[in-house]
Amino acid sequence: MGLDAGQREWLSPRVTHLVRPGWDVDFPRRERMPESFKAQVARPFLPRHFPGYETYLWIDADAWLQQWRAVDIYVAAAGRDRLAITPEIDRAYKRHYKRPKLLGMTLAWKNYRHAFGWRIADRLGRNPMVNCGAFALHREAPHWQAWSRVMTAVLQRTQFFFVEQTALNYVIFAERLPVNFLPAYCNWAPGDAAPAFDPERRLFVEPYAPYEPIGIMHLAGRDQKERVFRLQQLGGGAVETSLRYSDSRALCGIDAEPAMAASRVKPGSSRRDAAGGN
Template identity: 30%
Template sequence: MTPPDCPEMPAVRRIIVTGCDHAYFELVAELIASIRNHTDTTIAVIDCGMTAGQRALLHARGVRVLAPHIPDYAPRRALAKRPCLAINISKLWLDQMLPDFDLILWLDADTWVQDGQALERMFAAAARQTLAIVPEIGAKLANLLGVRWICPGWMQIRSFLYKNATRARLPFAIRKRIGARPLLNAGVFCLHRQAPIWPVLRKWQAQILPRRHMAFTQDQLCIALAVYIDGLPVTFLDNSHNYLGPWLLDERTGTLANLFFPHAPVGIVHMASQKAMRSRLENTLTIPTVQGGTAAVNLRYGGMRALSGRGG
């Protein structure tokens, strides 16, 4: 029995959030299945165009369905053409959309969970009200920084952050400070509802979002500005917590492995830029294996389960 002078601490309320329209529902269903394979943490889906039947399926699985949050300054014409852009906008309002939860973990619809410990580490990293996120400085084989060589000794920065800060018409002093910094990938991040970064993210969103062609990329740019310009606290996790490749299969376990030795299993798989595989389980990619061979795989949760003989 707890002594009167030592009251029990209230349990930390956690939630995992994603979002989709009707076209991405199959991916979200696989994401939910992969989460449920590891934890019973509450799940919510932001609805930006699901069908009534799809919403009913989520309700039947105990998943919350949320309406997106669209601020007054959002570009209405862009949203009318692509309603799913409201998902990226809503990411920066999750603390207000979910007042009943303390820790909020965002996972893009094209991610899935291979190792449940990655979820626990994301929550733990955000517990002290810092932004828990993965910088893109991991196992990439491509150039870490996009540049265009003009002549020997002269080059032009072509990084994601520099290009998008330029498109947002931010001052050169800001572009210079963030242009060579690693992208903080907004496909996977975790924040405490009381983290000080939330209003700063929205400050930048209000400045950037009304500008042309910024709705799709504004979330990652706002996060970078809040961290690199305003100095809000951040906790970096390694690339296994938001793994974008290069892809490597461990044939012994039937799991996707990190390119870095000793090739531990990837925690959270992110299929960004894998449009063909996202659309159909039959589409595959030939990747190397830890054992020295090659294998044709579909990187989706359903594809990997079929490969390991556990069904779709």
């Protein structure tokens, strides 16, 4: 989704499958939804679009991979029957140090209310939001069917940006399907806490000891994609940089991306930004 013909041509020989999803679910007012909404609705149907694989690992197009070990962690944590996924919780995240929302009306609570009503919002809204921008799930895990069922039911009533994530959170906390919650460095949200930078290892790391390397950097939200971050460096000093993939490669001393230059991708479009940064 979001790639022009030239970008699809560049990508095609570098991947096994290149799929443009249609609408996997019929729901009211579908014709009014943006084309990008198909990518959200398609998420519970990945085995349908990419059949024949053992485990499915999803990483959002606004996230990029710094260390391959994050992939290994996700796949191992998923096993055959668990959802491997990262909640939006960390000791560094600023949201945990703010004054509580009036009546507990967090974004998670509002999403539950929008999707399921007040009663379920009051019951589940106190739980942390689990971010489906990165997850791993075995093809035979029961979550696929449960996720698609819940999301389809919600879409008959309402359509909103976080619909697939809210449906998955419902499956986790209301239907209690098995899950492995991973640490925040497996899906780091710099909008909640800027990482630190280790100039010796040339890696982005957690801002607090023991300074675990960030596995996946997730620039969720338009502001994070355009923002210049001021990062504390281990050993002293600070550095200012964008955390977009191309700028991060430059800071880490990695050669520029060879073919699909950033200038060829329009701002706000979707593409696969991933690199093994071992």
